Amino acid sequence: MVIELDVNDARRIVVRAQALDAERPTGLVGVVERLTLLQLDPTAAIAPSADFVAWSRLGNGYQPSQLDAAVRSRQLFELHAYIRPMSHLPAVLGSLAGWPLHRRHREWLDVNDSFRRDLLAALRERGESLSRDLPDTATVGWQSTGWTHDRNVTQMLEFLTLSGEVAIAGRVGRQRLFDLAERVYPAGLVLPDKAEALRQREDLRLRASGIVRTGGTIVPGEPYQADSAGVPAVIAGLRGQWRVDPEQLDRPFTGRTALLSPFDRLVHDRERAEQLFGFEYVLEMYKPAAKRRWGYYALPILHGDRLVGKLDATADRKGGRLLVQAVHEDEPFTAAITEGVDGELHALAEWLGLQLVR
Numbered sequence: 001m002v003i004e005l006d007v008n009d010a011r012r013i014v015v016r017a018q019a020l021d022a023e024r025p026t027g028l029v030g031v032v033e034r035l036t037l038l039q040l041d042p043t044a045a046i047a048p049s050a051d052f053v054a055w056s057r058l059g060n061g062y063q064p065s066q067l068d069a070a071v072r073s074r075q076l077f078e079l080h081a082y083i084r085p086m087s088h089l090p091a092v093l094g095s096l097a098g099w100p101l102h103r104r105h106r107e108w109l110d111v112n113d114s115f116r117r118d119l120l121a122a123l124r125e126r127g128e129s130l131s132r133d134l135p136d137t138a139t140v141g142w143q144s145t146g147w148t149h150d151r152n153v154t155q156m157l158e159f160l161t162l163s164g165e166v167a168i169a170g171r172v173g174r175q176r177l178f179d180l181a182e183r184v185y186p187a188g189l190v191l192p193d194k195a196e197a198l199r200q201r202e203d204l205r206l207r208a209s210g211i212v213r214t215g216g217t218i219v220p221g222e223p224y225q226a227d228s229a230g231v232p233a234v235i236a237g238l239r240g241q242w243r244v245d246p247e248q249l250d251r252p253f254t255g256r257t258a259l260l261s262p263f264d265r266l267v268h269d270r271e272r273a274e275q276l277f278g279f280e281y282v283l284e285m286y287k288p289a290a291k292r293r294w295g296y297y298a299l300p301i302l303h304g305d306r307l308v309g310k311l312d313a314t315a316d317r318k319g320g321r322l323l324v325q326a327v328h329e330d331e332p333f334t335a336a337i338t339e340g341v342d343g344e345l346h347a348l349a350e351w352l353g354l355q356l357v358r
Helices: 007-017 028-035 049-061 064-072 086-095 103-111 113-126 152-163 194-209 270-277 335-352
Strands: 003-005 076-079 082-085 166-172 175-180 211-213 231-235 242-244 257-259 299-303 306-316 321-329 355-357
Touching (some): 007 242, 007 270, 028 064, 049 064, 082 086, 103 113, 113 152, 113 166, 152 166, 194 211, 211 270
Parallel strands (some): 003 231, 321 355
Antiparallel strands (some): 076 082, 231 242, 299 306
């Protein structure tokens, strides 16, 4: 069976799947269950992306302290720069079976096995610890052209979280606290085999996305695609092959206006966003200021089932202001769009505790 969709129905499916329709969810853990993840990113031109994504769904009832509390209470867990529901832990860890796959990683772990055992022993004795407080007894330092060069403790802890021996217990500010996984993850955890775990993660990915592409380039981290979950679909006028979550079909839709993080999963797959919404977007924080079209950290603007523009704004925390440099209209704003954007701007300023300045 192949589902035939027009592009309007397809857009409504993905907006609703991402909890961005008018029926707002009511709790943070439920949001993360539905989205499967919150991506962590250190950029906070307005707010950290994980918090901004949660705010876009929950509104001003959400506060960043709730995210820390949910990790601390073991309802959510952090791994490899994503926050996920603890209920998804078996699928995530099961999908990592056989890690590391790269020879370079295996060789570094093999030559530093005594270092690995030293770190595990230190955590067993000390409990929750920052990386800087743990001993570096590496036999061979980690070689990299990036920021991880010779950061041996950080690199080993990263590897041990991926192997399931160590877990992130929480944070102190932006710094991660590490502990033995047995003290953080539920006791008696049973993991599916790798093939089943990958299938489960693909099902979760489709449920969170509504519609996904099949094939194409696999991005690092969380892929966009699903090749077997759901049912195949064609979208009138669009190229490529798609998979759709059948539970999203033939459901009513009422939209709203929302400001989105550049890392929001609604727009994270830039090719899907351009095909479904006609929405062109590039994160311009890495471009020289003179070459930016939309701004350093422009926020996509959703109205109903359309992505209608970008908001160029910055949180000036020292000055106590939310500065709006520009609102870029991808299509002429109607009175309803303008009213919706104004409402979201005032809500955002209130949430941040800043004065809105245009």
